[in-house]
Amino acid sequence: WALFSPDIEAINRLKRERNAVILAHNYQTPEIFHGVADIVGDSLLLAREAMNVDADVIVLAGVHFMAETAKLLNPTKTVLIPDTRAGCSLADSITADDIKLLRQRHPGVPVVAYVNTSAAVKAESDICCTSGNAKKIVESLGVPEVIMLPDEYLAQNIAAQTNVKIITWAGHCEVHERFNPQEIADLRAAHPGITVLAHPECPPEVVAVSDFAGSTAAMSDYVAREKPARVVLITECSMSDNVAIGHPGTEFIRPCNLCPHMKRITLPNIRACLETMQTQVEIEPALMERARQSVERMLAVK
Ligand code: 13P
Ligand code: SF4
Numbered sequence: 001w002a003l004f005s006p007d008i009e010a011i012n013r014l015k016r017e018r019n020a021v022i023l024a025h026n027y028q029t030p031e032i033f034h035g036v037a038d039i040v041g042d043s044l045l046l047a048r049e050a051m052n053v054d055a056d057v058i059v060l061a062g063v064h065f066m067a068e069t070a071k072l073l074n075p076t077k078t079v080l081i082p083d084t085r086a087g088c089s090l091a092d093s094i095t096a097d098d099i100k101l102l103r104q105r106h107p108g109v110p111v112v113a114y115v116n117t118s119a120a121v122k123a124e125s126d127i128c129c130t131s132g133n134a135k136k137i138v139e140s141l142g143v144p145e146v147i148m149l150p151d152e153y154l155a156q157n158i159a160a161q162t163n164v165k166i167i168t169w170a171g172h173c174e175v176h177e178r179f180n181p182q183e184i185a186d187l188r189a190a191h192p193g194i195t196v197l198a199h200p201e202c203p204p205e206v207v208a209v210s211d212f213a214g215s216t217a218a219m220s221d222y223v224a225r226e227k228p229a230r231v232v233l234i235t236e237c238s239m240s241d242n243v244a245i246g247h248p249g250t251e252f253i254r255p256c257n258l259c260p261h262m263k264r265i266t267l268p269n270i271r272a273c274l275e276t277m278q279t280q281v282e283i284e285p286a287l288m289e290r291a292r293q294s295v296e297r298m299l300a301v302k
Contacts, residue, residue: 007267008035014274020057020080022270023050023070026216027236027262028061034245036270037061042217043069043115044130047295050074060281061270063261065091067281068119072292073299079281082269086261090116090201093171094150099124102147106167110141112148113294116173119283121150123290128298131200132215134158138166140301153177157200157207175257176201179234183255184209187232191253195228199235210234223247236262 008031015022015038023046024037033040039049043066050058050070057078060067065088067081099111099121113125114134122128129137129148135158138146146164148155150171159166179202187194197219198210207213212222219233220243230251233240237256244252273279283291 005031005035005267007271011036011267011271011274014271018057018274018277019055020059020274021053021055022059022061023053023066025062025066025262026220026242027238027259028242028265029238029263030241030245031267032061032265032270033238033242036267040242042130042132042215044132044215045217046070047073047115047130048299050079051299053077057274057277059270059273061265062086063088063091063259064281065116065118068283068291069115069295071281071283072119072122072288072295075283075288075292078277080273080277081279081281082266082273083264084279086264088116088261089174090114090151090171091118091121094121094169096120096124098169099149102149102167102169106145106147109167110143110146112137112141112146114149114151114154115295115298117150119287119291122294123287125294126297127301128295130215130298132217133298133301134200135161137298137301138162138164151201153203154200156204157202157213160204173201175236175259176234177203178257179203179206181205181209184234187253187255191230191232194230194232194253195226197222197231197233197235202234206234219243223250238262 021038023039051073059080063086071079110126115130147167149169152168155168196210198213200213232253236259240252
């Protein structure tokens with residue numbers, strides 16, 4: 001498929017003409033992930049890599065908060081998102097005003113914001129985290145209690161691994177909240193010996209019956225390291241498609257849920273965005289500094 005698409009040829013030519021790089025999240029379709037992306041990974045890797053991009057233009061093949069994070073970390077670059085409607089149910093679940101109210105209710109308790117948030121929410125937070133570093137970030141603060149928002153399930157999953165008390169918010173990922181423990185039991189019955197890997201945005205009852213929980217990068221690394229004979233990734237659908245291509249010796253069982261936001265990004269709109277140089281991601285100047293600090297503090301934690 002990848003070799004014969006006129007969009008792929010055009011995108012790779014436009015990247016050279018515009019001096020652009022494409023950063024793609026693990027949930028992008030295989031033709032984007034394997035066909036045109038220069039850098040692929042989880043949210044943490046995309047943030048780190050965005051900071052180091054030397055090219056003039058960054059195309060973020062992912063959702064809006066990822067493009068905002070890239071702009072925060074490399075503000076002199078032109079950051080393009082192929083469809084501005086690529087949102088996220090977690091980012092939409094909380095506002096900057098909600099954080100101000102939480103701070104009034106819990107004076108002095110630091111706020112850890114999942115990177116799946118708007119720049120305005122990041123600006124009101126003390127530090128960001130991703131699913132790949134959440135426990136480390138929470139513990140890095142050296143306090144007995146933190147507010148972790150907006151993902152209730154991620155916060156509960158981290159709370160189960162640490163002595164730090166975690167105050168949660170009732171946001172959920174519309175993709176991962178749909179998985180349930182019965183589905184995992186049915187999978188185990190139908191596919192004996194299967195290894196079950198779950199994203200920590202899944203409800204704790206799902207994580208409890210899985211063999212491993214970790215970020216999209218951690219799930220991919222697990223497959224590369226452990227080479228399970230049969231595996232299911234309890235997450236967004238493209239994840240298995242992308243990982244399976246590099247692991248022909250592993251059988252991937254593929255019940256999954258689609259993220260409609262991630263799926264708004266397509267080869268045709270990546271091509272169009274490089275042709276028109278639209279839509280450019282901008283951050284309100286008043287938010288820029290504080291939002292960036294929150295992401296930079298996260299990246300500074302070793
Ligand atoms: P990762 O940071 O694990 O890639 O997750 C991002 C995301 O949106 C998961 O739903
Ligand atoms: Fe947001 Fe969930 Fe989609 Fe990730 S999978 S972008 S958390 S809605």
